Amino acid sequence: MSIDSALQSTLDASRKSWVDTADDPACDFPIQNLPFGIFSDTRDRSPRAGVAIGDRIVDLAVLEQAGLLALPAQPNATNDRRSVFARDSLNAFIALGRDAWRSVRVQLSALLARDNPRLRDDAALNARALARLADATLHLPVDIPGYTDFYSSKEHATNVGSMFRDPEKALLPNWLEMPIGYNGRASSVVVSGTPVRRPNGQIKLPDAPRPVFGACRKLDIELETGFIVGRGNALGEPIACAHAETHIFGMVLLNDWSARDIQQWEYVPLGPFNSKTFATTISPWIVTLDALEPFRVAQPVQQPVPLDYLRHDGKHAFDIELEVRLRPQRARRTTTIARTNFRHMYWTMAQQLAHHTVSGCNTRVGDLMGSGTISGAAGDAFGSLLELTWNGKNPLELDEGGTRTFIEDGDELTLAGWCQGDGYRVGFGTCVGEVLPARE
Amino acid sequence: MSIDSALQSTLDASRKSWVDTADDPACDFPIQNLPFGIFSDTRDRSPRAGVAIGDRIVDLAVLEQAGLLALPAQPNATNDRRSVFARDSLNAFIALGRDAWRSVRVQLSALLARDNPRLRDDAALNARALARLADATLHLPVDIPGYTDFYSSKEHATNVGSMFRDPEKALLPNWLEMPIGYNGRASSVVVSGTPVRRPNGQIKLPDAPRPVFGACRKLDIELETGFIVGRGNALGEPIACAHAETHIFGMVLLNDWSARDIQQWEYVPLGPFNSKTFATTISPWIVTLDALEPFRVAQPVQQPVPLDYLRHDGKHAFDIELEVRLRPQRARRTTTIARTNFRHMYWTMAQQLAHHTVSGCNTRVGDLMGSGTISGAAGDAFGSLLELTWNGKNPLELDEGGTRTFIEDGDELTLAGWCQGDGYRVGFGTCVGEVLPARE
Numbered sequence: 062m063s064i065d066s067a068l069q070s071t072l073d074a075s076r077k078s079w080v081d082t083a084d085d086p087a088c089d090f091p092i093q094n095l096p097f098g099i100f101s102d103t104r105d106r107s108p109r110a111g112v113a114i115g116d117r118i119v120d121l122a123v124l125e126q127a128g129l130l131a132l133p134a135q136p137n138a139t140n141d142r143r144s145v146f147a148r149d150s151l152n153a154f155i156a157l158g159r160d161a162w163r164s165v166r167v168q169l170s171a172l173l174a175r176d177n178p179r180l181r182d183d184a185a186l187n188a189r190a191l192a193r194l195a196d197a198t199l200h201l202p203v204d205i206p207g208y209t210d211f212y213s214s215k216e217h218a219t220n221v222g223s224m225f226r227d228p229e230k231a232l233l234p235n236w237l238e239m240p241i242g243y244n245g246r247a248s249s250v251v252v253s254g255t256p257v258r259r260p261n262g263q264i265k266l267p268d269a270p271r272p273v274f275g276a277c278r279k280l281d282i283e284l285e286t287g288f289i290v291g292r293g294n295a296l297g298e299p300i301a302c303a304h305a306e307t308h309i310f311g312m313v314l315l316n317d318w319s320a321r322d323i324q325q326w327e328y329v330p331l332g333p334f335n336s337k338t339f340a341t342t343i344s345p346w347i348v349t350l351d352a353l354e355p356f357r358v359a360q361p362v363q364q365p366v367p368l369d370y371l372r373h374d375g376k377h378a379f380d381i382e383l384e385v386r387l388r389p390q391r392a393r394r395t396t397t398i399a400r401t402n403f404r405h406m407y408w409t410m411a412q413q414l415a416h417h418t419v420s421g422c423n424t425r426v427g428d429l430m431g432s433g434t435i436s437g438a439a440g441d442a443f444g445s446l447l448e449l450t451w452n453g454k455n456p457l458e459l460d461e462g463g464t465r466t467f468i469e470d471g472d473e474l475t476l477a478g479w480c481q482g483d484g485y486r487v488g489f490g491t492c493v494g495e496v497l498p499a500r501e
Numbered sequence: 502m503s504i505d506s507a508l509q510s511t512l513d514a515s516r517k518s519w520v521d522t523a524d525d526p527a528c529d530f531p532i533q534n535l536p537f538g539i540f541s542d543t544r545d546r547s548p549r550a551g552v553a554i555g556d557r558i559v560d561l562a563v564l565e566q567a568g569l570l571a572l573p574a575q576p577n578a579t580n581d582r583r584s585v586f587a588r589d590s591l592n593a594f595i596a597l598g599r600d601a602w603r604s605v606r607v608q609l610s611a612l613l614a615r616d617n618p619r620l621r622d623d624a625a626l627n628a629r630a631l632a633r634l635a636d637a638t639l640h641l642p643v644d645i646p647g648y649t650d651f652y653s654s655k656e657h658a659t660n661v662g663s664m665f666r667d668p669e670k671a672l673l674p675n676w677l678e679m680p681i682g683y684n685g686r687a688s689s690v691v692v693s694g695t696p697v698r699r700p701n702g703q704i705k706l707p708d709a710p711r712p713v714f715g716a717c718r719k720l721d722i723e724l725e726t727g728f729i730v731g732r733g734n735a736l737g738e739p740i741a742c743a744h745a746e747t748h749i750f751g752m753v754l755l756n757d758w759s760a761r762d763i764q765q766w767e768y769v770p771l772g773p774f775n776s777k778t779f780a781t782t783i784s785p786w787i788v789t790l791d792a793l794e795p796f797r798v799a800q801p802v803q804q805p806v807p808l809d810y811l812r813h814d815g816k817h818a819f820d821i822e823l824e825v826r827l828r829p830q831r832a833r834r835t836t837t838i839a840r841t842n843f844r845h846m847y848w849t850m851a852q853q854l855a856h857h858t859v860s861g862c863n864t865r866v867g868d869l870m871g872s873g874t875i876s877g878a879a880g881d882a883f884g885s886l887l888e889l890t891w892n893g894k895n896p897l898e899l900d901e902g903g904t905r906t907f908i909e910d911g912d913e914l915t916l917a918g919w920c921q922g923d924g925y926r927v928g929f930g931t932c933v934g935e936v937l938p939a940r941e
Contacts, residue, residue, distance in 0.1 A: 141581065206646075207688050212771060226770075235766055238712055239703055243771040244684035244778070248647050248863045249736055258737045260860035263679055263808065272678050274808045296689055296780070297698045297940065323860070326675055330666075331652060331683035332772025338684070338862035340736070368703065368714045420700035420763070421940070422778035423688045500737065500861070 068163055071095070071170035072355050074483050078173045079181040080191070082115030089479060089488020090114050092173055093355075095166055096346035096489075097151055097311070099200040102192050108149040108200045113346050113490070114173055116194050121154075121165070122146035123190040129180060130168055133161050150204040151347070152427045155291050155310050162291065162310065166351055199345035201252045202313075203289055203427040208250055208341065209417060210285075210317060210431035211242040213408035215361075217436040220448045225325065237365060240408035240416045242433075245317075246338035250429060253314075253344050253492045259470065259499040260339040262323035272326060276499030277336075279321035279453070280468040283434040284385050284444030284476055286403055286489075287315035288410050289347055290428035294418055302373045302415035308424070309410060311347040314383075314476045314492035315431050318342065321447055321467070343429070344476070344492040352487055356380045356480035360409050367412070370419050377409035381489075383435060383478045385444070389462030390471025390495075396460040398449060401435050401442040403478070470498045508603055511535070511610035512795050514923050518613045519621040520631070522555030529919060529928020530554050532613055533795075535606055536786035536929075537591055537751070539640040542632050548589035548640045553786055553930070554613055556634050561586035561594075561605075563630040569620060570608055573601050590644040591787070592867045595731050595750050602731065602750065606791055639785035641692045642753075643729055643867040648687040648781065649857060650725075650757060650871035653680050653848035655801075657876040660888045665765065677805060680848035680856050682873075685757075686778035690869060693754075693784050693932045699910060699939040700779040702763035712766060716939030719761035719893070720908040723874040724825050724884030724916055726843055726929075727755035728850050729787055730868035734858055742813045742855035746790060748864070749850060754784040754823075754916045754932035755871050761887055761907070783869070784916070784932040792927055796820045796920035800849050807852070810859050817849035821929075823875060823918045825884070829902030830911025830935075836900040838889060841875050841882040843918070910938045 070076070071093065077084050078092040090096065090113040100118050101108045111118035122144050124130040132145065135157055145153040155162070172180045180187055212218055215232070218241075222231030235241065251257075259280055265272040291310030294300050300308055317337065324336030360378040381403035388395040408416075413430055434444040443449045446467050450457055453466035468474065473495040479488035510516070511533065517524050518532040530536065530553040540558050541548045551558035562584050564570040572585065575597055585593040595602070612620045620627055652658055655672070658681075662671030675681065691697075699720055705712040731750030734740050740748055757777065764776030800818040821843035828835040848856075853870055874884040883889045886907050890897055893906035908914065913935040919928035 207686065233769055235703075235705070235712075235769070239767065241767070241771055242774055244686050244774065246647065246684050246862060247687075248865055248868075249861075251736070258861055261739075262860050263675075265675070271805065272675075272808070274810055296691070299701075299940075320860070327679065327681070328770065328772075329673055329675070330768065330772070331681055332768075332770070334682055334684070335856070335860040335862065338857075339860040365711065368712070370714055416775070417778075420702050420760070420775040420779040421689075421698055422686060422775065425688055428688075500739075 064160065064163055064167065067167040068351060071166055074485065077175040078114060079175045080115040080117050080173060086484055088115055089486060089490050091485045092170060093482065093485060094348060094352050094487045095169055096348045096352065098202045098346045099149060099151060100192065100197040101200065102197045110146040110148065110151055110154060111192065112169055113194060118192040118194055118197055119169065120190050120192055127186055129172060130165065133157060149200065151202050152204050156426045159291065159307060162349060163351060166349065199252060201250065202345055202347050205247045205250050205427050205429045206425045207428045208245040208247040209242050210245040210433065211240050211408065211413050212433040213240050213406050213413065214433055214436045215407040216405065216438055217434040217444060217448065220436060220443065224452050240413045242413065242417065243332045245341065245431065249338055250341045250343060253342055255342065255494065256497050257318055257340045257342065257494045258497045260320050260323065260335065261499050262320060262335045263326055264322045265326040277320035277323055280496065281319045281321050281446045282385065282474050283317035283319055284383060284399060284401065285315040285317050285432045285434060286381065286478065287313050287343060287429050287431045289313065290424045290426060293425040294423055296423040297421040299418040299421060300414055302371055302411050305411035305414040306350060308414060309350050311349040312353065313347055314344040314478050314489045316342040316474065316476055316492050316494060317431055342492055342494045344489050346490050348487065348489055353379050353480060355482065356487065358404050361407055363407065370415060371412050373411055377411050378404045378406065380404050381478050381480055383476065386475040386477065387459065387465065388473045389459065389469065392462045394461035398457055399441055399443055401437040401444060403435055405437045406432060406435060468496050470496055472496050504600065504603055504607065507607040508791060511606055514925060517615040518554060519615045520555040520557050520613060526924055528555055529926065529930050531925045532610060533922065533925060534788060534792050534927045535609055536788045536792065538642045538786045539589060539591060540632065540637040541640065542637045550586040550588065550591055550594060551632065552609055553634060558632040558634055558637055559609065560630050560632055567626055569612060570605065573597060589640065591642050592644050596866045599731065599747060602789060603791060606789065639692060641690065642785055642787050645687045645690050645867050645869045646865045647868045648685040648690055649682050650685045650873065651680050651682040651848065651853050652873040653846050653853065654873055654876045655847040656845065656878055657874040657884060657888065660876060660883065664892050680853045682853065682857065683772045685781065685871065689778055690781045690783060693782055695782065695934065696937050697758055697780045697782065697934045698937045700760050700763065700775065701939050702760060702775045703766055704762045705766040717760035717763055720936065721759045721761050721886045722825065722908070722914050723757035723759055724823060724839060724841065725755040725757050725872045725874055726752050726821065726918065727783060727869050727871045728752050730864045730866060730870070733865040734863055736863040737861040739858040739861060740854055742811055742851050745851035745854040748854060749790050751787040751789040752793065753787055754918050754929045756782040756914065756916055756932050756934060757871055758782065782932055782934045784929050786930050788927065788929055793819050793920060795922065796927065798844050801847055803847065810855060811852050813851055817851050818844045818846060820844050821918050821920055823916065826915040826917065827899065827905065828913045829899065829909065832902045834901035838897055839881055839883055841877040841884060843875055845877045846872060846875060908936050910936055912936050
């Protein structure tokens with residue numbers, strides 16, 4: 062069986078696993094998904110590579126050691142002799158290349174298939190190789206050498222332009238010509254579950270002659286996805302748009318926490334800095350582009366037709382349902398404050414990567430590229446509180462805990478995302494952060 | 502002798518080395534300097550740590566192995582068992598901390614002192630431990646986890662604001678309140694000597710309805726220095742301005758290559774991206790803050806007095822002479838096109854680091870922070886061709902090779918910098934890049 066037909070079979074909607082929690086239609090991690098992450102648990106406190114299935118995590122290093130998971134032979138370019146799975150990031154595994162990712166996917170899909178007794182019936186190995194998701198600590202899945210954030214939702218850019226610049230000319234002239242992006246701060250990307258401290262910074266009130274220093278008063282989320290570069294490019298060698306998807310390992314949910322008051326004062330002329338660098342949260346499981354293949358859809362029509370280097374044939378958007386939920390401190394009820402879909406994005410991931418590298422800029426394995434805030438057309442499809450409350454003018458009514466213009470201390474914000482299949486979903490899990498009070 | 506008086510003695514202007522080329526008053530690397538870098542040569546092709554002295558490089562791994570250089574005992578947190586000096590970056594050494602940097606400085610200063618026979622007279626060890634600078638390949642001295650570029654010259658910000666915005670309001674209101682900065686692209690930071698390919702990108706001509714794609718027509722340099730973070734800070738724990746200098750390992754020269762036409766079209770509202778990410782060149786030798794101590798001077802008076810978190814007592818600028826030189830392809834003569842001094846910078850490195858982290862943003866060992874273009878008041882003290890030619894309006898006359906508005910293919914641009922002592926100079930060496938034609 063060739064890799065392609067084998068790969069195709071891993072996506073079959075009727076495929077089932079002997080990990081029976083994976084077959085719950087509401088489970089994010091059915092056998093069709095097989096997302097990669099880094100975990101540790103009380104049995105082994107060393108972070109290592111795993112794949113989520115149902116309520117379990119498959120320990121890849123254990124499977125490899127047991128001879129159930131083969132990797133292509135590779136020269137080890139570093140002084141680290143450990144298995145690529147016995148590491149605290151997926152970078153070494155991802156660096157093996159797309160054929161290796163796909164081969165591991167195919168092997169795991171076979172091992173976990175309902176009718177395959179090999180791992181299912183080996184009680185001892187099964188116990189060692191399958192950890193409980195509920196008992197695990199999930200870590201940042203990759204070392205991130207570079208983080209770039211785009212701004213690719215037309216609705217979001219229009220909303221922000223209307224509020225802060227000119228409603229008549231909300232979309233700037235360059236926006237329709239290129240996927241506008243900026244360099245973010247990689248050091249402060251944290252994994253879901255990490256508390257986020259409200260930042261201090263300079264805030265300039267409209268009537269004050271000078272800024273004051275203090276805690277952010279307009280703390281916000283940005284609902285985004287991010288993709289992880291799986292194959293980099295050398296300096297001076299751009300990635301062509303038509304091949305850009307082969308450079309992408311997979312996707313995560315991304316919360317681009319934003320201090321709107323700090324941002325408004327600092328961002329001209331060099332862009333956001335302190336207002337964004339205090340934290341960016343990503344979900345722990347990287348859903349591979351292969352797993353998303355059945356949910357590929359056409360991107361919005363682009364008018365004007367982009368310059369040649371940004372053109373690609375075919376469908377390059379993905380139908381990913383997205384939600385934002387807010388739970389105030391000590392509240393029992395969570396309010397879903399936004400519902401949207403990744404398919405609305407004007408610029409595709411392939412276009413983002415082609416644009417990023419067209420100057421000759423190099424990318425590296427593990428680079429994180431944020432989509433930009435994902436907003437749809439309707440009022441509750443906006444991916445930020447800035448837009449949902451129109452810069453605080455229209456407070457949101459929560460199901461429990463009063464109203465919100467921006468985030469309050471103790472609020473827990475959750476992003477969720479999934480692709481809805483026929484009787485199953487390929488989910489991203491959640492991307493969660495609770496906001497702590499500012500440092501005194 | 503305490504570390505402080507020992508450290509003081511390494512700075513003595515009368516100190517001489519038995520490496521007699523170090524005593525040339527025009528040599529950048531006298532015994533008072535001792536800058537750190539990474540080199541390889543035909544004797545050993547593995548990149549490793551060295552210190553420049555005269556026309557030689559001291560191989561630190563050889564000295565350590567010979568028992569002449571002691572390091573504090575440190576737990577090795579990684580799976581890499583090599584000496585911190587036998588690596589292809591200085592990060593592991595720098596991570597040992599400031600006492601280790603200073604102890605190595607003091608030990609090297611003693612070993613290289615004219616009257617110390619230990620290394621001088623051990624012919625075999627001397628031959629192994631001292632490489633020839635002329636035979637060496639110099640590498641990027643640090644792995645750079647994050648690169649931030651500031652914009653801290655008042656003259657430069659005023660010039661740019663005059664040209665691209667409003668001459669009446671050239672300096673934006675936030676500029677006098679904070680060291681404005683933005684995240685740069687760490688992946689494309691290259692070491693001096695690496696050729697730089699002219700980038701392609703989107704260029705919007707004033708009368709055209711849409712941008713065109715093509716080679717940059719306004720390629721420029723930015724004369725900057727950069728500092729290397731020697732001690733990071735944890736997420737959520739800002740670095741106080743008063744202590745910020747203890748977090749700095751040292752300084753380099755930095756050329757922030759800039760595509761002005763691409764920049765002008767792309768930079769609103771999120772800042773420069775493709776116009777800067779194609780290459781940033783740094784000099785190979787990191788001059789430690791300890792070596793710069795005798796050249797500490799007062800920074801310009803800041804008015805308005807900055808907010809509390811940006812205040813520090815004492816002198817925090819450094820008297821570093823800077824030059825930019827241009828040599829056209831095949832030309833024999835080089836023209837010095839700009840002469841300025843780092844002491845003109847309005848915001849200090851300590852203020853930059855305090856501002857960077859005040860939101861809680863973490864920094865890491867090896868982070869590179871660019872000063873921003875260094876421009877003085879006079880016309881030839883401008884640190885970019887944009888300013889020197891006033892956006893191409895006033896071409897520069899070269900000593901050989903015609904005139905220039907912006908950089909032409911084949912031009913070699915060199916930054917040089919040094920602190921002038923009494924009979925010696927503590928130099929940075931050079932930061933060189935030749936421009937190659939754009940990719941077809």
